[in-house]
Amino acid sequence: EAEVAQSPRYKITEKSQAVAFWCDPISGHATLYWYRQILGQGPELLVQFQDESVVDDSQLPKDRFSAERLKGVDSTLKIQPAELGDSAMYLCASSSIPRDSAPEAFFGQGTRLTVV
């Protein structure tokens, strides 16, 4: 069964260091999302791509976060410099538009980031 792949699963980094996460969406899915989930809360959107273009990055802290999807397939989310408050689960999701139903967003297993 096709799934969204994310790596690494876990990352521990010191504050002020740079960290990067990778996501490979389900093949053929044009839309890719990065969500951040703080412990005890629901996921919140950071950035949404349609192919290689950013559709929504209104909640992305652009002073330290960046995201790219250069060829419209896999994507990288970077944080530089990391802060203690960035500790969270970072979830990637992808979706397509099926012909006869509304799109379903499929989520990866996430990357759990701990900043120390």
Added chain:
Amino acid sequence: GQQLNQSPQSMFIQEGEDVSMNCTSSSIFNTWLWYKQDPGEGPVLLIALYKAGELTSNGRLTAQFGITRKDSFLNISASIPSDVGIYFCAGQRGNNFGNEKLTFGTGTRLTIIP
């Protein structure tokens, strides 16, 4: 950012009991979705609702899209151990098959007491 309000925050039940949880919003959503998240995993879609008033079932799960388009509820009948986890509602503003972001609820943690 905005999060939808879910209640209860947590539930402790015995195996075999029925479960009911709901989700409310101050604004209208045209699509409501219910996800389940196991520890250390990403959310998995359980049920999707596309029309106000719609009642949809998926096995032991039943969900309804509120008439006002500002709320939804999820029922689980005859709970089993694998139902343990965190349940999230999510809303989308669009209903034209456009790919839009999901606004998630605060979650309901379900625990089954032996």
